[in-house]
Structure formats: C-alpha cells, structure tokens
Amino acid sequence: MDGCVKLTPPKICRHFDMEYDMKKVLIASLVVVGTLAVASVGFAKEPIEPIGPPQGINVAQAELGKKLFFDPRLSKSGFISCNSCHNLSMGGTDNLKTSIGHNWQQGPINSPTVLNSSMNIAQFWDGRAPDLKAQAGGPIANPGEMASNHTLAINVLKSIPGYTSEFKAAFGKGPIDIDQVTEAIAEFEKTLVTPNSRFDQWLGGDKDALSSDEMAGYTLFKDSGCVACHNGPAVGGSSFQKFGVVEPYVTKSTAEGLIGVTGKEEDRFKFKVPTLRNVELTYPYFHDGEAATLTVAVNTMGRLQLGKKFSSAENAQIVAFLKTLTGDQPSFALPILPPSNDGTPKPEPF
Ligand code: HEC
Numbered sequence: 001m002d003g004c005v006k007l008t009p010p011k012i013c014r015h016f017d018m019e020y021d022m023k024k025v026l027i028a029s030l031v032v033v034g035t036l037a038v039a040s041v042g043f044a045k046e047p048i049e050p051i052g053p054p055q056g057i058n059v060a061q062a063e064l065g066k067k068l069f070f071d072p073r074l075s076k077s078g079f080i081s082c083n084s085c086h087n088l089s090m091g092g093t094d095n096l097k098t099s100i101g102h103n104w105q106q107g108p109i110n111s112p113t114v115l116n117s118s119m120n121i122a123q124f125w126d127g128r129a130p131d132l133k134a135q136a137g138g139p140i141a142n143p144g145e146m147a148s149n150h151t152l153a154i155n156v157l158k159s160i161p162g163y164t165s166e167f168k169a170a171f172g173k174g175p176i177d178i179d180q181v182t183e184a185i186a187e188f189e190k191t192l193v194t195p196n197s198r199f200d201q202w203l204g205g206d207k208d209a210l211s212s213d214e215m216a217g218y219t220l221f222k223d224s225g226c227v228a229c230h231n232g233p234a235v236g237g238s239s240f241q242k243f244g245v246v247e248p249y250v251t252k253s254t255a256e257g258l259i260g261v262t263g264k265e266e267d268r269f270k271f272k273v274p275t276l277r278n279v280e281l282t283y284p285y286f287h288d289g290e291a292a293t294l295t296v297a298v299n300t301m302g303r304l305q306l307g308k309k310f311s312s313a314e315n316a317q318i319v320a321f322l323k324t325l326t327g328d329q330p331s332f333a334l335p336i337l338p339p340s341n342d343g344t345p346k347p348e349p350f
C-alpha cells in the first residue's frame, strides 16, 4: 500500500492493489466466458450490466451545478466552460485529439466523456482525482484549461445576485465557497447517465433489440477477452490497466499513467480503462486521441491488449456491437445563467 501515500482517500487505494497481468486477464475472461456458458439460458449473467437512473440526487444542487457547468465566467477568459471540452451535445467530449485551453493552448491529453463518469473508480486517465467533487476544482484553476483561480472564480460568483440566492437555497448556508461549487457540479454530473441503450434493452430481455451482426460482435467482445477490462455498467471505468499488454503502444504523448499517482514503476503506462458507453460519440480514441475511428481503436486493442488480429468482418461486427451502447443522452432546457452585475470582475480573454 506504500504507493498510496499520496492519495488521501483510502477508497481508491483498494483498487490500485488489483494487479492484472496478462495471465490474470486471461483467467478473468475465461471465468467470465465460463460463467456465461453455464448461464446461457436466460439473461442472468452478463459481464455488462444495464445503466439505471441516477439515484439520490439533490435536485437544487444539481440544477445549480448545471448552470456552473455551462458558465464560462468560471474561466479567466470568460469564454471557456466545462461544456467547451465536455460538450453535452457531443457525447460529453470535444471530439478533438487533445483539448484547446486558455489562450488556444494545445492540451496534453484527450478529454474523456463526462457521461456516466460517476461510475468511474477515480477520475482522470491516471485516476489522480478520487471522485467527481475532487475533480471539479482542477480545471477552473488549471492554467492550460480555464486559467482562473478559486479565489477569483468565487469572487465572480459572489458578485452575481442570482447565484448568491441560489447557492443559499441549495446549501442553506453562506458564503459561497469552492467546496459548494465543486459539490454542485459533481451533483449535476451524477445526473449525466445514459440508460436505455439498445444493448440495455437486449439485457432487459428484448431479444430483437440487436441485429445478428451486433450479436456476433458482442460474442467476439466476450470470447476474445475484451470483457476482462471493459465490464460492469459503464463497460469500463472500473480498473487501471496497462496500455500495451502484448505489444507496446507507440505514442508521442508524454503521459505516463498511474505511475504519476502511485510512484510505482509497475504502474507506468497503466491508464483507467475508459467507459465504452456512447463510444460511438466520443471519438477520437485513446488518451492521446490518436485513433480517429472505432475501426482503428478495435484493431489496436485486439493486437496490443490481446494479441489478436481481427478480420475486417470481425472488426466491423465488434464496432456494430459498440454502437449499440449509445444510450439516451441527457436532455434538458439549456440553463439560463444569472447576469453579472456592475462589480463582477471582468473577463480577460486576451
Ligand atoms: C480545456 C478543456 C477542459 C475544460 C474547460 C474542462 N475539462 Fe474536464 N477534462 C479535460 C481533459 C483533457 C481531461 C483529462 C485530463 C487527464 O486525464 O489528465 C478532463 C477530465 C475530466 C473528468 C474526468 C473524466 C474521466 O473519465 O476521468 C471530468 C469528470 C471532468 N473533466 C469534468 C470537468 C468539469 C466539471 C469541468 C468544469 C469545471 C471541466 N471538466 C473543464 C478537459 C477539460
């Protein structure tokens, strides 16, 4: 557990102990496949579980968090909001290789989706934030992203009468602080789940929900061992795995993964397994954004993670299956933000 010292909440250290070498991955997938063979009558045991509706949401805080998520005044430029890089009209991503931050800076890494991110064991590709609340303060003060700082962002919010009353109503106590801001944003993010995909309909017993090609793709996904890492309700998000198990991944990106958090050499190039929910919408793929299409991503995964070379027909079937994971996208009226007042600190776009 010594690698966990830098991580305050003990919660995620548990997961870091889950070491997967290839042998264990294969054993895990055999166990999964074996269980499925036993349970193949009926829908009892699948490695992927349906997504349920969000539970126990504090509506007032989530509604406030929605506004903050869309509010560019949390950035120094007054131009960049969470939604700039996690566009909820585009699967919760920016569909760029790497994001554009303050002053048009090129970001170092691909923006993961915020959809279903509450199901992740930790946040960021390397898991350095234990949960959504801990994550949400980061981008506001990151000079390469929103480039503000927490004091300035709080001063902006405090100057806006519409916000002071809404924070008061949502939290019952003042004054506005960064803790309330990140709490509200996290509460909103918990609502960003995508139930009712065609795959979930199939899981629920609708045998006609998938075509025969999609079904064949799912069988390949299970039998090849993809499910050893991509499983559970989010079809990922539940462990850190080495990228390049059988063959190394070649990239210009300098991201090193989990080792940056634990300091353990064995964690070099381990990344949080991304969710494959809505993966049809969240291109381009991988932490460096270098895989432009699902065809390329599936081919790379087969070769590097499992030592498998899929035929183009097999690849197309897996891609067809992956596209059945697109669920109902969050849908709501665009929030109308309370106006600044005369004393609100002015944006500095340039
Ligand atoms: C300039 C683009 C940009 C902005 C603005 C931005 N993000 Fe991100 N976000 C990213 C990138 C890039 C990552 C991945 C960083 C990493 O893993 O090192 C990320 C990661 C995340 C994650 C983790 C998801 C996962 O699966 O690990 C969440 C949640 C998130 N951002 C929410 C937010 C919220 C909330 C805001 C607004 C307060 C915000 N982001 C603003 C680009 C951005």
Ligand code: HEC
Binding pocket: 025, 221, 224, 225, 226, 227, 228, 229, 230, 240, 241, 242, 243, 245, 271, 272, 273, 274, 275, 276, 279, 282, 284, 285, 286, 287, 288, 294, 297, 298, 301, 302, 305, 306, 318
């Ligand atoms: C040993 C664990 C492991 C196995 C097995 C595995 N993956 Fe992955 N998968 C990962 C990791 C880790 C990443 C993130 C890689 C990165 O960008 O750093 C990933 C990324 C992906 C992505 C890109 C998602 C995104 O949003 O960037 C797709 C698509 C994918 N995997 C599909 C598959 C398929 C299909 C299979 C089976 C052929 C498979 N994976 C097998 C661990 C695994």
